[in-house]
Amino acid sequence: MFKSLAVPEFLAKIDPVKCIRCKRCIQNCGWSVYSWGGDKVLIDTFKCVKCLRCYHYCPEEAITIEDNPVIYRNNANWGYNHIRNIKRQAETGGIPLTGMGSDLPYPILFDHLLIDACQVTNPSIDPLREPMELRTYLGKKPARLEFDKGPDGKLRLKTKMPPQIKLEMPFIFAPMSYGSISLNAQKTIAMAAKELGIVMNTGEGGLHEEIYPYRSNVIVQVASGRFGVNPDYLNAGVAVEIKIGQGAKPGIGGHLPGEKIPLDIAKTRMIPVGTDALSPAPQHDIYSIEDLRQLIYALKEATNYTKPVSVKIAAVHNVAAIASGIVRAGADIVYIDGFRGGTGAAPVIIRDHLGIPIEHAIAAVDDRLRQEGIRNEASIIAAGGIRSSADAAKAIALGADAVALGTSALITMGCTVCGKCYTGNCSWGITTQRPELTVRLDPEVYAERLINLIHAWSHELKEILGALGVNAIESLRGSRERLRGVGLDSQTLDILGVKPAGR
Amino acid sequence: MNHNFQKDISGCGLVGIINRDGKRISGSFACNSLCLMNDRGNGLGAGYAAYGIYPEYKDLYAFHIMYDELGAKTDTEEYLKKNYHIEKKEPMPTASVPTIKIHPIIWRYFIKPLPEKAERELANLGDDDFVVHTVMKINSEIDGAYVFSSGKNMGAFKGVGMPIEIARFFRLEEYEGYIWTAHTRFPTNTPGWWGGAHPFTLLDWSIVHNGEISSYGINKRYLEMYGYKLTLLTDTEVVAYLFDLMVRKHGLDTATACTVLAAPFWKRIDDMPEDEKEAMTALRMVYGSALMNGPFSILFGHSKGLVGFNDRIKLRPLMAATKGKTVYMASEESAIREICPSPEKVWAPRAGEPVIVELEDSR
Known part of the structure; x- marks a missing residue:
């Protein structure tokens, strides 16, 4: 089997002076990056995923995990992932898998939305002094409710409420x-x-x-x-x-x-x-x-x-x-x-x-x-x-x-x-x-x-x-009037139903 | 659903008077009381609503309409003619006030929907629903026309000016009503538009309101789901429509509607007896988007009574007082004492707890 031509993403390094050969890194790494070489820890950096388990469990802070400086030549079009995946696919014929959400730099709209705050014309409320309610019920709500009056004059619910999930x-x-x-x-x-x-x-x-x-x-x-x-x-x-x-x-x-x-x-x-x-x-x-x-x-x-x-x-x-x-x-x-x-x-x-x-x-x-x-x-x-x-x-x-x-x-x-x-x-x-x-x-x-x-x-x-x-959280829910967009085009603002900042 | 609107923001002073025995009093009482609070307004809006002022036309809808130009009047009247029996139309009686140099053309109409309406697709609507539809249609579709009063035996009078100027302009001393509400305004971001003054009315609901509804965004979107068109972009409009939805359309009583608008806290609900807890929990779940959050005091008038209430933590002032069969409510106690120097009882209603006053013979 020849060595993979896919360049490793990370370089795991152990400072030989600081290392006390306690082998905790070997024990902790789930990917078998580390093994015992008789007198020192051996590193198979191809396997490293930079999860930092070893780093946190090294008692001597001897471990560093660096991004591999030997990546492919800079190219705005042919990025590292493109070249690496092609090499991996050429070697295996498979579909590269991954975990977690996409890490590609698509626009994140949350980072282009800003929240309002009160000044003068309506007062802000101090959550340390006043009640602040987050309780939320999930489930179908009838459009309207019907009530009877009890003998004490208090309301009695006549409408049967569909089942709800109560969240604090x-x-x-x-x-x-x-x-x-x-x-x-x-x-x-x-x-x-x-x-x-x-x-x-x-x-x-x-x-x-x-x-x-x-x-x-x-x-x-x-x-x-x-x-x-x-x-x-x-x-x-x-x-x-x-x-x-x-x-x-x-x-x-x-x-x-x-x-x-x-x-x-x-x-x-x-x-x-x-x-x-x-x-x-x-x-x-x-x-x-x-x-x-x-x-x-x-x-x-x-x-x-x-x-x-x-x-x-x-x-x-x-x-x-x-x-x-x-x-x-x-x-x-x-x-x-x-x-x-x-x-x-x-x-x-x-x-x-x-x-x-x-x-x-x-x-x-x-x-x-x-x-x-x-x-x-x-x-x-x-x-x-x-x-x-x-x-x-x-x-x-x-x-x-x-x-x-x-x-x-x-x-x-x-x-x-x-x-x-x-x-x-x-x-x-x-x-x-x-x-x-x-x-x-x-x-x-x-x-x-x-x-x-x-x-x-x-x-x-x-x-x-x-x-x-x-x-109360229900006063924020769907209240897009309290959001403003920054750096968003007018069509996106339109889809979000949000005004641009300054309006 | 258009999100590109500029919302109206203002502070205010307000007054409400109700004679529970139905005795009618002149508009000068409300005016005198309001004028004591001139520093709560800045001359960019004042207004009054009165009930019992048109006894001779009490079965007809009294439309007060302001026009920016005569073309709008022509369009509006053409629409009204096709759909309504017009018993009487006349220019609104006004007096010349030196400080009011520019004002819209104001007319009033006493009308009733025709049994055979030109808008055939709406033929099955009840009279009230059809009137609501008409108001929405004129206000949103006819440029330069604005219906600012549409109830029976009641009317709103409002415009840009100080309280005394508006009262003189509309000759309010000549009207007699058993309920009066009045409002002076301190807008911070709108030019003086006559339609932007309070009260805001729909059918015989009238609202005067001091405050800013911080939950306006969701209240508006909630109402839009039920077909309301929010053309004025004022908090007050939201209050009126929420009442209309809950009381007229959903059949909740006034007290329950107030409970929705200024809902009790969960902490209090959790300690209630089981039946009441169930009812309150359901109310908050179902009508959460109608909760009016933010500072307000509101006077809500209708043909049979007057309701005053505050937001759930009382961020704006409201005082109440009684003397004999009369109940007074105002932003300041001094405004009440100005017209009723020795009330029998004076109190500050608690946060979220409505003061509900009904006429004696309303039951």
């Missing part, structure tokens, strides 16, 4: 299956969701028995592979989600190879050990909107109309019309995943070139549902590239009810967005099933960090609301 803050955790992430990672998220009063989502990998205690904070997903789906599963959580697509790989199925299906995952997914877990590209009983309607109602029947049904789609060109169809088909929640959304594994070419950004998608969907007078019929969850509470605030102002967080949640567990989730070697124990790696991720410890993050973002969101002079 407008965040949920994005679907990440057991299989794509470790059970410890899933447990971390479940514990945090419970503590925070929000929800997590099983993804398509079924519901492990150790997640059952958190069921009142769990959305169970039904995807094209139908893994782990049975009546108990459907009724286990607070809602059921039909996964049609994913922002990172719209129109693409999934394939968890048999070697990654040990007994525990096999049990959870309800498939034989060692068989490939195939998620077909489409759901094989959904070839049209009326088919979707049948599945939505089949799930509502199976759950006795006690749980909202969510439909998750990737943001694609025609997303507004698709979302409208989904709402008319009976969905209570539409989950829209922008093209920058994360993934455990996707072909690079698909991740980087299919779909549209979440910002456009939220605006288009919210507008369409309002034009059709059905915005109340379903809640909108926005996902795919929410990096901060500011992104969340902007997504909500554009029209989302809540945002879903995937990558940011994993970052609290040590993830550095190295993008190698698909290898199953995650040194942080997140996107791997290797027991020696997953054991590193202590759910108790990391749940606290995740809770810290969401608390911090909630505080920031409250500060933003206070500056806006409002004290």
Whole structure:
């Protein structure tokens, strides 16, 4: 076998003077970059993904990971990734895979939107002194309510409210299956969701028995592979989600190879050990909107109309019309995943070139549902590239009810967005099933960090609301008047329904 | 849905008087009270609404329309003729006020929708709905025409000027009403446009309002989903339409509508008895986009009563007082004492808790 002509991305280096030969780097690296050479640590830098596990666990700070200066000759057209992928494909004939959301420099509209603040004519509100409300309910809302008056003169609700998911803050955790992430990672998220009063989502990998205690904070997903789906599963959580697509790989199925299906995952997914877990590209009983309607109602029947049904789609060109169809088909929640959304594994070419950004998608969907007078019929969850509470605030102002967080949640567990989730070697124990790696991720410890993050973002969101002079999240939701665009062309502003700064 | 609008911002002073026994009083009371608060306005808008002023035409819709030029009047009247029986039309009686040099052409009409309307696709609309449609249509489609009053046995009078000037211009001392609301305005970003003054009215709702609705953006988009066209771009217009939607169309009572606009906090709702908690939670879930967030005090008049209320944390002033069968509300206690020197009871309504006053014979 000849040496690969694909140049390594990173150079792992160990300072031989500082190194005390403790071999912790060898132990910690999930990619086998390091090995013991008898008197020193040997480095196979081709394998390095710059996840920085070794760097953090080196007691002597002897390790540095540098970007390889020996990259190809500078060329604005033939970039490093183009040349490297061609070389890899020439060597393997395969489709290069990747993990996480696209890292290409497409415009990020969140970074071109600015939020308003109060001065003089309306007062800002201090969230440290005044109540500031983030509570959000996801689900179908009737257009109007009817009441009776009780004997005490108080209102009695006559209208039957459809089932709702109650969130103490407008965040949920994005679907990440057991299989794509470790059970410890899933447990971390479940514990945090419970503590925070929000929800997590099983993804398509079924519901492990150790997640059952958190069921009142769990959305169970039904995807094209139908893994782990049975009546108990459907009724286990607070809602059921039909996964049609994913922002990172719209129109693409999934394939968890048999070697990654040990007994525990096999049990959870309800498939034989060692068989490939195939998620077909489409759901094989959904070839049209009326088919979707049948599945939505089949799930509502199976759950006795006690749980909202969510439909998750990737943001694609025609997303507004698709979302409208989904709402008319009976969905209570539409989950829209922008093209920058994360993934455990996707072909690079698909991740980087299919779909549209979440910002456009939220605006288009919210507008369409309002034009059709059905915005109340379903809640909108926005996902795919929410990096901060500011992104969340902007997504909500554009029209989302809540945002879903995937990558940011994993970052609290040590993830550095190295993008190698698909290898199953995650040194942080997140996107791997290797027991020696997953054991590193202590759910108790990391749940606290995740809770810290969401608390911090909630505080920031409250500060933003206070500056806006409002004290409830519903006054920001869809209030695009409080956003201004900078450096956006007039057509984009028009699509977003946002004025340019200065107007 | 157009997002390229310039929103109107203003501060204000307001006054409301209601005689619960239906006794009619002259407009000079409201004017005198309001004039005490001249420093709450800057001469760029004042206005009044009065109920009970047209008893002889009480079954007809009284349209007050301002025109920028006669062409707009021709277009408007042509439309009205096709769809309405016009009992009477006349120029609005006005007096010459030296400081008011330029003003629109103002006419009033006492009318009723024809059973056979020219707009056949709207033939099945009830009279009130058709009048709302007419107001929206004229205001948004006929350039230079603006219907600023459209209720029965009530009317709005407003324009650019100080309260005393507007009262004299419209000869308000000659009108007698059982409810009066009045407003002086301190706009910060709009040139003086007569239509931009308060009150804002629709059918027999009238609103005077002090404040800025920080949730305007979503309130507007919420109303647009139900077919309202927000042509004035004022917060006040939003209030009027939200009331119209919730009370007239959705059948909520006034108190419940106020609960939506200045919703109780979740913390309070969570401590309520189960039934009430369920009702309040549903109200907030369903009408969250109608929550008016930001500082305001509002007087909301209708043919059977007057409601005054504040935002949920009372960021703008509102005082109330009673004497006999009369209830007064105003931005400042001094404005009440100016016309009622010794009220029996004076209080500051709490944040979000409406003062609802109804006529004695309204039940």
